[in-house]
Amino acid sequence: MTDLFEPLALRGVTLRNRIGVAPMCQYSCAPDGLPTEWHLAHLHSRAIGGAGLVITEATAVAPEGRITPADLGLWSDGHLPGHARLARAIASTGAVPAIQLAHAGRKASSAAPWIGGMAREHGWQALGPSALAMPGMDTPRAMTEADIHRVIEDFAATARRAIAAGYRLIEIHAAHGYLLHSFLSPLSNQRNDGWGGDFAGRTRLLREVVSVVRAAIPDEVPLAVRFSHTDWIEGGWSTEETVALARELKAAGVDLADVSSGGVLPAEIPMGPGYQVPGAAAVRAGTGIVTAAVGLITEPQQAQAILDEGKADLILLARELLRDPYWPVRAAATLGRMEAMQMPPQYDRAWNSRNKTRIDLAVAEPLPPL
Numbered sequence: 001m002t003d004l005f006e007p008l009a010l011r012g013v014t015l016r017n018r019i020g021v022a023p024m025c026q027y028s029c030a031p032d033g034l035p036t037e038w039h040l041a042h043l044h045s046r047a048i049g050g051a052g053l054v055i056t057e058a059t060a061v062a063p064e065g066r067i068t069p070a071d072l073g074l075w076s077d078g079h080l081p082g083h084a085r086l087a088r089a090i091a092s093t094g095a096v097p098a099i100q101l102a103h104a105g106r107k108a109s110s111a112a113p114w115i116g117g118m119a120r121e122h123g124w125q126a127l128g129p130s131a132l133a134m135p136g137m138d139t140p141r142a143m144t145e146a147d148i149h150r151v152i153e154d155f156a157a158t159a160r161r162a163i164a165a166g167y168r169l170i171e172i173h174a175a176h177g178y179l180l181h182s183f184l185s186p187l188s189n190q191r192n193d194g195w196g197g198d199f200a201g202r203t204r205l206l207r208e209v210v211s212v213v214r215a216a217i218p219d220e221v222p223l224a225v226r227f228s229h230t231d232w233i234e235g236g237w238s239t240e241e242t243v244a245l246a247r248e249l250k251a252a253g254v255d256l257a258d259v260s261s262g263g264v265l266p267a268e269i270p271m272g273p274g275y276q277v278p279g280a281a282a283v284r285a286g287t288g289i290v291t292a293a294v295g296l297i298t299e300p301q302q303a304q305a306i307l308d309e310g311k312a313d314l315i316l317l318a319r320e321l322l323r324d325p326y327w328p329v330r331a332a333a334t335l336g337r338m339e340a341m342q343m344p345p346q347y348d349r350a351w352n353s354r355n356k357t358r359i360d361l362a363v364a365e366p367l368p369p370l
C-alpha cells in the first residue's frame, strides 16, 4: 500500500509526497511568452501549499507553438531569467519544479477562454500533421519534413534551457489534441509518408522528440510524457495504443506516464470522479511505468484509494488546487498524516507543524525596487 505522503524517487529526484500540481495555462504572459508576477505567485503559492511536484503550464518550444499569445514560452535564452525565478521559488519550498514542454500544433493561435476561446485572433498560421481543421478553427498547414525536423530540434533546445533554468523534471505534452497527440491520432494525422499511417509512423514524431529530449537532459533528471490515453471516438487513438507506446517510451528513458484523455476532436466524454483513472491503471498494469492519474480527483480518500488499488503512483490535481492550494494539508489532516507535512517555517504557527525541516532561506533574493 502506497501512502499519499510517501516520497517518490524518480532517477535523482525525490518528490516529498505523491501530490502534484497539474499543468494549467494561465493566459497571463507578458508579450513573447515571458513569465510574469502572476506565474510566480500562482506556482509559488501552490508549492507552499505542500504539493510534492509543481508543473508549469504548457510552455511553448516555438512562438507558433503557443495556444494563445498569452502562453508561456521558453524558445529563447531571453526567457531564462523569468523561468529561473519560477523554478527557484518552487524549489525553495521543498517541491520539485517541473515544466511541461509543448507545441500546440493545429490548436495554436487561439484566444484565452475569457476572450473567446477557440475564436482565433488570426495571429499566425498553425501547423499540423495534415491540413485538417479542428471544428471552429482555421485549417492548419500540413507540416513539411523540414518543419518536423525543426520542431524536434526545438524540443531538444527548450529542454536544455529548462535544465539551465533549474527545472528538475521535464514533461513532454503529447495530449489534448496538441501537436504531438495530433500526430498520434489517425483522426488528425492522415499523412502517407514516414510520419503517418500505421502505429510506427504516427508515433514516430513523439518517439523522436523523446529521444532528443532524453539526450538533452542530465541522467538524474526524470522525463515524463502526458498522454491522452483515448480520443473517446471510435477509430481514434486508443488506450491499447497508449499502452503499447508507453512501453516503448519507457525503454527509451521515459520515467513517468501522466495519463489524461481527449482533445483531438470534440467527443462525448463520460466525465465523473476519477474518469481518467482507468486509463492510468491500464498504462501502469501494461507497462510497469510509474504513472500519474489526473482528472476530477478532489477528495483525499479518493486519491489514497487510487494508490491503494495500484491504479497509479502519483496523483495530479488541477482545478481543486486552484480552489484550495492547501489541499495537501487538508489531505494530510483527513488521512491522519499531518506529521508528514513540511510547512514553511514562516507558517508554522498556523499549522502547529511538528516538522523541523527548514526551508533554505539562502535562496531568497531581494525583490527589485518597485
Ligand SMILES: Cc1cc2nc3c(=O)[nH]c(=O)nc-3n(C[C@H](O)[C@H](O)[C@H](O)COP(=O)(O)O)c2cc1C
Pocket (backbone or CB within 6 Å): 022, 023, 024, 025, 026, 056, 057, 058, 100, 173, 175, 176, 226, 260, 294, 295, 296, 297, 316, 317, 318, 319, 320
Ligand atoms: C485552467 C486550466 C488550464 C489547463 N492547462 C493545461 C496545460 O497547460 N497543459 C495540460 O496538459 N493540461 C492543462 N489543463 C488540464 C489539467 O492539467 C487537468 O488535466 C484537468 O483540468 C483535469 O484535472 P482536474 O479535474 O483536477 O482539474 C488545464 C486545466 C485547467 C483547469
